[in-house]
Amino acid sequence: MALPGALDPKLSLSFSKTSFHNFRRIIPSFLSLSRQFTGGGTPFKSKIMVVKCSSTPRNQEDGGGNGSSSGGSLKNALSNIVDKRVEELLGKEENKEMLDKLNKATERVQLARKELANIQRQELEAQQMRKYIDQLETRAAECNCFKIAECQKEVLEAKAMVEEAERALGEKGENTRNEERLESVKAASVCALVGTLAAVPIYLSRVTDSPQLLLQLGVTFASCALFGVTFRYAVRRDIDDTHLKTGAAGAFAVVKGLATLSGGSPLEFNSASFLSHAVDGAFFVFQDLFIFTFAAVSLDFCFKSRFVSPFPLREIRAEEQIK
Numbered sequence: 385m386a387l388p389g390a391l392d393p394k395l396s397l398s399f400s401k402t403s404f405h406n407f408r409r410i411i412p413s414f415l416s417l418s419r420q421f422t423g424g425g426t427p428f429k430s431k432i433m434v435v436k437c438s439s440t441p442r443n444q445e446d447g448g449g450n451g452s453s454s455g456g457s458l459k460n461a462l463s464n465i466v467d468k469r470v471e472e473l474l475g476k477e478e479n480k481e482m483l484d485k486l487n488k489a490t491e492r493v494q495l496a497r498k499e500l501a502n503i504q505r506q507e508l509e510a511q512q513m514r515k516y517i518d519q520l521e522t523r524a525a526e527c528n529c530f531k532i533a534e535c536q537k538e539v540l541e542a543k544a545m546v547e548e549a550e551r552a553l554g555e556k557g558e559n560t561r562n563e564e565r566l567e568s569v570k571a572a573s574v575c576a577l578v579g580t581l582a583a584v585p586i587y588l589s590r591v592t593d594s595p596q597l598l599l600q601l602g603v604t605f606a607s608c609a610l611f612g613v614t615f616r617y618a619v620r621r622d623i624d625d626t627h628l629k630t631g632a633a634g635a636f637a638v639v640k641g642l643a644t645l646s647g648g649s650p651l652e653f654n655s656a657s658f659l660s661h662a663v664d665g666a667f668f669v670f671q672d673l674f675i676f677t678f679a680a681v682s683l684d685f686c687f688k689s690r691f692v693s694p695f696p697l698r699e700i701r702a703e704e705q706i707k
Contacts, residue, residue, distance in 0.1 A: 564695065567697065568612075570692045571613060574683050575615065575682065576608040576679075579605070579607070580601055608675065611636045615633075616694065616695050619632070619684075619694065630680075633673065633680045638672075641668035641669030642665060648661075
């Protein structure tokens with residue numbers, strides 16, 4: 385490789401102070417570049433054996449121009465040497481493989497940097513999402529607390545209303561029960577009075593003394609009073625049901641007539657005694673049926689005239705309010 389001033393070892397060069405300083409700055413960069421390509425070894429051996437430099441120019445007038453031209457030629461020479469050396473190093477197969485590995489490593493580093501940037505971006509997004517979720521949970525908790533407070537308030541108000549309604553219903557129910565009792569007493573009084581009056585002619589024709597008459601009238605009075613209460617609860621609002629009303633009267637008549645028959649003369653095991661008890665039983669039943677029928681008719685008349693109210697009173701009042 386031809387280099388001016390480097391082929392001949394005995395050739396000496398003279399540089400000014402400026403050229404020398406330029407040369408000192410270029411040599412370290414060249415050596416470091418050569419070590420990078422050769423792994424720290426010496427890239428080549430220079431044939432420059434001796435370089436003589438003087439601190440003062442030969443000619444004071446031409447010193448500046450010669451120094452600058454010498455420094456420029458040295459730079460160009462070194463640049464050419466470095467370029468050729470780099471081309472030689474790059475031309476080797478082993479260096480090409482190293483460069484390929486270097487390029488691949490560089491690509492991997494770039495990919496790793498991109499992945500790191502993506503991970504950092506995802507972490508930032510996750511932190512923002514966590515903050516947003518925390519805010520939502522805080523708002524939801526506040527809303528839930530507010531709703532719970534409102535629900536508790538509504539529950540307390542509803543409970544107070546229920547208690548008030550129960551008290552009102554209790555008072556109203558107590559009043560209704562008292563009114564029901566009064567209506568039952570009225571029904572019993574009507575049936576007892578009418579039934580007793582209907583039984584007076586019958587008992588006068590059969591009883592000869594006053595104590596026996598009073599006993600029969602007292603039993604009839606009690607029976608008709610009980611019939612009035614039972615008739616009111618049995619008929620209820622079906623005051624036009626004839627079968628129900630006559631059935632109630634017939635049931636009481638049969639029970640009272642048979643009870644009267646059982647209190648008479650004892651039964652004997654002969655046909656005359658059987659016939660006599662059968663006739664007496666039929667007479668007692670029809671007699672009591674007459675009495676209870678009068679009591680039922682009188683109570684029915686009181687129902688229709690509103691003197692006595694049927695059971696129950698609240699349904700009757702509800703119908704009246706609807707009408």
